[in-house]
Amino acid sequence: MSAHGIPIPMMSYPCGPIKGEACIPGDKSISHRSLILGALAIGETRISGLLEGDDVLDTAEAMRAFGAEVTDLGGGEWSVHGVGVGGFCEPDNIIDCGNSGTGVRLIMGAMATSAITATFTGDASLNSRPMARVTDPIALFGAQSIGRTGGRLPMTIIGAVDPVPIRYVVPMPSAQVKSAVLLAGLNVPGKTVVVEKEATRDHTERMLVGFGAEVTVEDTLEGRVITLTGQPELRPQTILVPRDPSSAAFPVCAALITEGSDVLVPNIGLNPTRAGLFATLREMGADLTFENEREEGGEPVADLRSRFSPHLKGIDVDSNRAASMIDEYPILSVVAAFAEGSTVMKGVKELRVKESDRIDAMATGLRKNGVDVDEGEDWWIVHGRGHSNVRGGAICESHLDHRIAMSFMVMGMATQNPVGLDDGSPIATSFPIFERLMSSLGADLKRSKP
Template identity: 75%
Template sequence: MSAHGAPIPMTSHPCTALQGTAHVPGDKSISHRSLILGAMAVGETVITGLLEGDDVLDTGKAMRAFGADVQRDDDGTWHVRGVGVGGFAEPTNVIDCGNSGTGVRLIMGAMATTPITATFTGDASLNKRPMARVTDPLALFGTQTVGRSGGRLPMTLVGAAEPTPVRYTTPVPSAQVKSAVLLAGLNAPGQTVVIEKEATRDHTERMLAGFGAEITTEETSDGHVITLTGQPELKPQTIAVPRDPSSAAFPICAALIVPGSDVLVPGIGLNPTRAGLFYTLQEMNADLTFENMREEGGEPVADLRARYSPEMRGIDVPPERAASMIDEYPILSVVAANATGKTMMTGVKELRVKESDRIEAMATGLRAAGVTVDDGPDWWSVEGCGAGQVTGGMTAASHLDHRIAMSFLILGMAAKAPVAVDDGGPIATSFPIFEGLMAELGADLRRDA
């Protein structure tokens, strides 16, 4: 069943010539962090362009539960009146983070060094996902945790009454783990240090600096070293959230594989730690260009234009690029199925523990659509069928995963026969306007009775 109700079966029919401008929603990663850091600042933070998907809305509700005043104007402007670092109140009810692994892990970090107790839960998908990767480093601050077997939600955190700063090396590349530790370090005296062997998306570091925290980043023989000085007074900000590159991936990739297409996707954040998919597509010979390059709110931004690209070819995606495009591998596999030759994706074991096992989910559905896929614990490969040669004609299981559902619906736009998904409901968690936006471009998406 869907993340927030009954299943919504959907079918994508082959279409021609996607045309127009796709205004995708605000960046989900930045939206989560804007609400959380606004709640930890002293004064009023004003946010425009916030992604109003279920995941982010659940984070806003959580910030209210911890005592922040979070309000939305009729024009879509959000106001967050914060309670300061260490100022969270103890929530009276369980914090429900819905489908959002980012939301729950960042919120756990933000409250972990305040002497309060909070219980977290989520939907069926989130409650299967591992939380020990966050709760283990939070325990170093003095936080106590009680949860289900395997470190799963529902889970209760008891914040550290006398937190101590930590020095932590992340065992796997994960912006969520890094961010949770940094947010916890805000209310610990002294310096909290996070060391990454591979750099991950740096929105948290950028935003912490913008809110007035003392934070530095340097490259050493140990890796990417981030040092945060605790117990600052965060200053409220005015934030314009750039449009989400992960959401932009769907209309862009659809345009590349549907004959006659020409789609402009304006205002997309091109943070180097997020833009790996776009460079990968260009290496595959996609007709994808960056226009009107600029900087907004400390983040690089451009308008992206994608045109039908029947001569795309498979490539070996460098494993060191995985952290910058981890959420985009499902839709990349759809493009790879429409290219010529093999696309090899390595260093991607993180995909096994996302909203679903994304490698297994995509491999199973692509095979049913007539595509050859091989996979292992931390790699998979897709043998391209060539432009317009994917058979389709099947129903894919979404596994309560928004990106799996959207990827297979994009596949159906360029396949020989329609492609259905058993539940499109989870799409609302990150891209609530997906159906309408794709329909305006010319896609034929139908909800099945």
């Protein structure tokens, strides 16, 4: 059960072609960062197209708790009157980040170098996830953390009174960790340096520059070196949030595996640190094209057209691409089930510590529905059965994970028998219109009684 509702059992039935235009909600990563950086600017930031899912709404509420004025103007339009870098006040109550690892980790970073104390919690899934990957680097600034065994939430962060700049080499490919360190560095005199051996999504760096921070990025033999000059006065911005490529993955992939389908997904963000799935699908033989390619707000965007592709082939996915598609492996595994041959995915140990252990969750559900899967600590292989040969017929567990839930709902659209889900409520965290949108395209999704 999610922190924001009761369990919602669901069924996905085999359906005819899905066709039409899929208008996806705003990008979740950019929505989180827009609210946080807007709260750290002085003046009013206006945001259009904000994702109004539970995760982002929890971040909006957190920014209010730290003293920013955050107003929902309706229709995806939001206003944030910021308090400036170093201007966060101490929250009166515990900050509940629901299901959002991005939200809690970025907010911890943003407040870690202010002389305030805040306590964070979340739902059962978030409270089981590792926080040491953020609390370790913010400790170098001078912050303290007190949490449950294993560095888990609920956790209290005591901000540094006299923070010092740091140079931090990110030990794993994680945009959340990188971003938390950069946000912490905003309120520190001098230069904070982050080194990532493997490039991850760069929305934070792009947005910091847009808000007026001094940020340099250099590719070196050591890796990608990001240098932030601390204590800037951030300027409020007008932000148009592009539509989320991670959410777009679901109608795109549904069209590829459902006979006769043709779906247009307009205005999707194609930041190169986020577009790995689409390159992978094309390598598998997907009929996927980019139309009207352009740039909006410093981010590349395009309209995606996805058509039924009956001759998908299993491939060895480039492990160097993992960071650019880490959230898309669950739905990729569904497409792989309908491909001919085996799809090999390596270098994906981060999937073990997402909202759920995504390798285990997807492997278990795929096996229940007649698909063979091999797995190891940081790899897995889906042995495809080809178009129309996936049996289906089983009830899968979402494990409080929105991407697991949506992946199995897409799977049921093309299996021989319906696919069930124990709880679809987590879908609201990132894609609150998923059911309505997919049904409008022709999917047959139904809620069932608990």
